[in-house]
Amino acid sequence: MGYLEEMLLRNGLIYHAPDGSRSYIEGSILSNSLVVKDSTGRITHRVERASNGVDLVVRSCSTNTVVMRIAA
Numbered sequence: 001m002g003y004l005e006e007m008l009l010r011n012g013l014i015y016h017a018p019d020g021s022r023s024y025i026e027g028s029i030l031s032n033s034l035v036v037k038d039s040t041g042r043i044t045h046r047v048e049r050a051s052n053g054v055d056l057v058v059r060s061c062s063t064n065t066v067v068m069r070i071a072a
Contacts, residue, residue, distance in 0.1 A: 004047070004056075004070065008036065011068055013045055013058060 005025060008014045014023040014036055021039035025047075036045040036058075043061050050057045050069065058068040 007068075007070055008058070013068065 005014065008025070009016075014025065016022045017039070023036060023038045023044065025034065026037055027033040027035050034047040035043045036047070038044050045061060045067070046059045048057055048059060049055075054072045056070040056072070057066045058070070059065065060067050
């Protein structure tokens with residue numbers, strides 16, 4: 001998950017705070033269950049396949065809107 005984690009870090013969707021808290025990626029994109037959780041374990045974003053079946057989209061759980069698209 002190196003590339004995906006780098007893209008999410010760069011866009012501020014996951015973080016590593018100085019106090020040691022961090023958000024993280026959990027799950028598997030193959031089973032459409034890849035999620036981003038904050039330091040308390042609450043799901044903040046879902047990573048899904050885009051409608052073209054190749055790219056990925058990151059969707060906010062609170063608003064259900066696409067916040068980022070990752071080209072394959």
